[in-house]
Amino acid sequence: MKMEYICGLWIIMRYHKILIIAGFLIIWTFVFYYFMLRNSIDFPLPENDYRRKMMFKKIENQVKQELKKSEKLTNAVLRYLKLNYPSEVSSNKRRESQTPQQKDQAPQLQLVGVVPLTDKEQQTVMGLVEPPEQEQNHLELPHVDATISHLKDGQPIIPILVLACNRVSIAKCLDNLIQYRPNAEQFPIIVSQDCGDEATRNVILSYEPQLTLVEQPDQSDIFVPPKEKKFKGYYKISRHYSWALNYTFSQGYEYVVIVEDDLNVAPDFYEYFLGTHHLLKQDPSLWCISAWNDNGKAKFIDASHPELLHRTDFFPGLGWMLTKSLWQELSVKWPKSFWDDWIRHPEQRKNRVCIRPEISRTRTFGKIGVSNGLFFDKYLRYIKLSEEFVPFTQLNLSYLLKDNYDNTFLKKVYTLPIVTYDELRRRLISKDGPVRIQYINREQYKRITKMLGLMDDFKSGVPRTAYHGIVSFFYETRRVYLAPNLNWKGYDLSWS
Numbered sequence: 504m505k506m507e508y509i510c511g512l513w514i515i516m517r518y519h520k521i522l523i524i525a526g527f528l529i530i531w532t533f534v535f536y537y538f539m540l541r542n543s544i545d546f547p548l549p550e551n552d553y554r555r556k557m558m559f560k561k562i563e564n565q566v567k568q569e570l571k572k573s574e575k576l577t578n579a580v581l582r583y584l585k586l587n588y589p590s591e592v593s594s595n596k597r598r599e600s601q602t603p604q605q606k607d608q609a610p611q612l613q614l615v616g617v618v619p620l621t622d623k624e625q626q627t628v629m630g631l632v633e634p635p636e637q638e639q640n641h642l643e644l645p646h647v648d649a650t651i652s653h654l655k656d657g658q659p660i661i662p663i664l665v666l667a668c669n670r671v672s673i674a675k676c677l678d679n680l681i682q683y684r685p686n687a688e689q690f691p692i693i694v695s696q697d698c699g700d701e702a703t704r705n706v707i708l709s710y711e712p713q714l715t716l717v718e719q720p721d722q723s724d725i726f727v728p729p730k731e732k733k734f735k736g737y738y739k740i741s742r743h744y745s746w747a748l749n750y751t752f753s754q755g756y757e758y759v760v761i762v763e764d765d766l767n768v769a770p771d772f773y774e775y776f777l778g779t780h781h782l783l784k785q786d787p788s789l790w791c792i793s794a795w796n797d798n799g800k801a802k803f804i805d806a807s808h809p810e811l812l813h814r815t816d817f818f819p820g821l822g823w824m825l826t827k828s829l830w831q832e833l834s835v836k837w838p839k840s841f842w843d844d845w846i847r848h849p850e851q852r853k854n855r856v857c858i859r860p861e862i863s864r865t866r867t868f869g870k871i872g873v874s875n876g877l878f879f880d881k882y883l884r885y886i887k888l889s890e891e892f893v894p895f896t897q898l899n900l901s902y903l904l905k906d907n908y909d910n911t912f913l914k915k916v917y918t919l920p921i922v923t924y925d926e927l928r929r930r931l932i933s934k935d936g937p938v939r940i941q942y943i944n945r946e947q948y949k950r951i952t953k954m955l956g957l958m959d960d961f962k963s964g965v966p967r968t969a970y971h972g973i974v975s976f977f978y979e980t981r982r983v984y985l986a987p988n989l990n991w992k993g994y995d996l997s998w999s
């Protein structure tokens with residue numbers, strides 16, 4: 504920053520010199536013609552008033568012309584200065600630092616060292632070096648749009664942060680990520696490795712330069728309370744997430760997509776995040792985009808609508824995007840363990856919701872080591888991975904914004920006919936179309952989901968995939984909403 508300020512000051516000083524010269528020229532013109540005038544009056548002149556007036560007019564015109572000339576000259580000098588100041592500033596820089604590799608640096612673009620400038624800092628710098636006139640078209644400045652977080656065309660750069668430890672099967676994940684990546688510049692893959700496992704590191708390194716490997720530097724033993732010894736893995740995972748996210752966001756990115764090393768991704772994985780990222784900025788009630796559907800088994804999804812997306816109060820994780828501002832908020836209080844349960848707590852969630860797809864864009868090929876429990880692991884493998892490519896960037900996704908969604912979704916659900924699970928199962932519903940199954944307490948919810956084969960657990964009182972308590976899924980040929988009664992009062996922490 505210091506250097507940029509010096510450059511800015513220096514330019515201002517240059518402008519001062521030019522203004523003084525221009526001012527001098529103008530004053531000189533006036534003084535010169537003033538003396539001309541006096542002399543001409545002193546000389547014997549024709550007595551004719553008319554002729555005298557004509558002479559005055561002529562001199563007046565000459566003065567005006569001279570003024571115009573000096574104005575033109577001033578402008579020319581200013582333009583010259585503007586066209587040339589970038590190189591002059593870098594030569595100034597060169598003089599200060601004497602490092603040859605800085606020769607070609609344009610001052611307003613360069614990130615000094617590894618600490619990128621924040622947007623605000625960049626604006627400040629740009630404000631200092633911006634020429635005062637609006638003739639920017641004449642200026643062949645280097646392209647100022649491309650930054651660490653955005654491409655030249657304004658599209659965001661979205662790093663894919665892969666969290667690795669000691670599974671060599673990460674190759675399956677990386678193959679997929681590289682295979683479907685439309686543009687390596689826009690989606691840099693950063694693999695962060697914890698655990699220091701040599702074999703895994705070698706697998707990751709074999710993918711260079713398609714990705715970058717970074718290593719979590721703190722391999723010190725982690726303090727775990729005696730009672731939680733068996734959960735040590737979760738403490739390490741939490742430390743790793745915190746380090747890796749901090750590292751990635753500190754590069755200057757606006758968005759990061761987190762992928763664990765046991766995930767396969769769908770062909771339109773990148774397109775999905777590219778098409779939805781703007782929603783996170785547009786709608787403050789959104790805090791994540793997830794590629795995962797917790798109830799994404801083949802029999803619960805509507806295969807004819809791969810483009811369908813939903814809002815959910817349940818944080819799904821498993822291939823998800825967050826913004827820098829959310830990370831700034833969470834990083835300062837990041838927990839020592841069980842970050843996923845922690846993030847789902849109302850204190851963190853603050854009623855914010857995620858977008859999730861009808862058909863999962865990620866699928867886990869199995870966890871070994873730290874596990875979510877046998878049932879969950881087994882279940883996960885039945886999740887259907889989307890195969891079709893949906894052009895999300897071409898779709899109108901404003902139906903997902905809170906006001907639009909709440910207006911239509913809640914109204915729709917609560918005008919649907921109520922049926923029982925038994926009627927559904929025995930195909931006793933005469934009419935086609937969506938229906939609603941009602942639940943009024945925890946036990947009822949558990950019973951119905953178990954019978955259906957849906958996920959039946961809660962986190963911080965929120966059922967998986969629920970929005971306003973409503974779990975939406977596909978059953979045979981129709982959509983079914985498992986919904987609390989209309990005067991629902993919100994999630995109950997004691998249901999967990």
Ligand SMILES: *[C@@H]1O[C@H](CO)[C@@H](O)[C@H](O)[C@H]1NC(C)=O
Pocket residue numbers: 746749750753
């Ligand atoms: C976050 O990363 C930056 C840059 O890499 C580092 O200076 C800072 O100490 C890190 N903060 C935490 C809490 O790890």
Ligand SMILES: *[C@@H]1O[C@H](CO)[C@@H](O)[C@H](O)[C@H]1NC(C)=O
Pocket residue numbers: 899900901902907
């Ligand atoms: C997008 O969809 C919304 C409704 O969700 C509609 O109001 C809006 O007009 C649509 N925009 C375009 C460009 O079609």
